[in-house]
Amino acid sequence: MKITKVDAFQMNWDASGKGSRSAFVRIxxxxxxxxxxxxxxxxxGLASLGIIANDMASFLIGKDILDHAVLLDTLLHKCIKLGPDGAATGALAALDIALWDLKGKLLGQPVYKLLGGAWRTSLACYSSIGGNAHRSVAEVVDIVLRRVEKEQPAAVKIRWDGDRTRQDVDIAGDIAKAKAVRKALGDDFVLGFDANNGYSIGGAMRVGRxxxxxxxxxxxxxxxxxxxxxxxxxxxxxDITVSAGEQTYTLQGLKDLINAGVRMVQPDIVKMGGITGMMRCAALAQAHGVELVxxxxxxxxxxxxxxxVMATVMHLAKPVELADDWERADSVFKNPxxxxxGCFELPTRPGLGMEFDEAEMKRRSIPITQ
Incomplete structure (x- = not known):
């Protein structure tokens, strides 16, 4: 089956056009x-969408979708000097996910079946709660309790989202917030702490202890x-598990983190190679005995x-992420x-399993032209 069209576009989640935007591609x-x-x-996502529109789309026209891996590895090396860390790998991730969605639809199978089958069809989630660098202790506890009541997660991660140009800004205050959340949720509730790159080595040791x-x-x-x-x-x-990898864009970069001593890696599917990239990350993590989250x-x-992808991972160590502002997808997707x-159910429809209001998606789309 030949590719005839590749469209890169932004999706406006806010009907006014002033809110957050996502970066989509349609093959x-x-x-x-x-x-x-x-x-x-x-x-x-403008940088990645621009690369798709200007440097990748024309190459894909007329190609067989079942040559998926060859096509995308060719594009990686064609555009290698645009990165490869960042915009180029984000572009490839979008194309890869679209091709898997397309193959699933053509073969009448959900993607997880094409990847080898699921170990689980229900995946526990953790509430990922950002913006806590700028909140008081009481405000942090309040938002955590509200999210837990609403989402019933298996775990909570409190994120700082602070100023990355400054380090060790308020170590005592950060620890006080961590203590307050632990007290509010009890001794046995699973908690994570995301510093968002906020500490020096010394500061990280103090907070980590x-x-x-x-x-x-x-x-x-x-x-x-x-x-x-x-x-x-x-x-x-x-002794606490230290995690990293959301700003790592290549398999080789992830290997370097593991070799340095990180034992929980967190690559992002829309940044590093899409579904194919994440399956490679899963194999790398398994080979080294580290957690993939x-x-x-x-x-x-x-x-x-x-x-x-995560449904296919045999030893799934942690829940999957449920971030802030999750409801924004309701405006376009019929089955968000x-x-x-506290659990996500794995779709069983062909491809990724999404249904959406095509007219609404078109109305909210901002095309990226060559």
């Missing part, structure tokens, strides 16, 4: 079938992601792609994936 074949993919939405005392389950990106050796040093010196904050295409009793 169509000669019989009218199509698949949808998603790139990282950073800065609206406090988190160990508080029985937090993981400590995410304590230092700047580009200081791989520093991330590894913190991981090796602390993907970062994933997009509530529609990226999320569905992620849970199809929402947790029930």
């Amino acid at each position: 169509q074949t000669e019989d009218g079938s199509f698949g949808l993919g998603e790139a990282s939405p950073m800065q609206g 406090a988190l160990e005392e508080l029985n937090y389950a993981w400590f995410e990106e304590p230092v700047q992601h580009y200081h791989v050796a520093a991330m590894g040093e913190v991981a090796q010196r602390l 993907p970062h994933q904050t997009q509530p529609s295409i990226g999320h569905l792609a992620n849970i199809h 994936s929402r947790p029930v009793n």
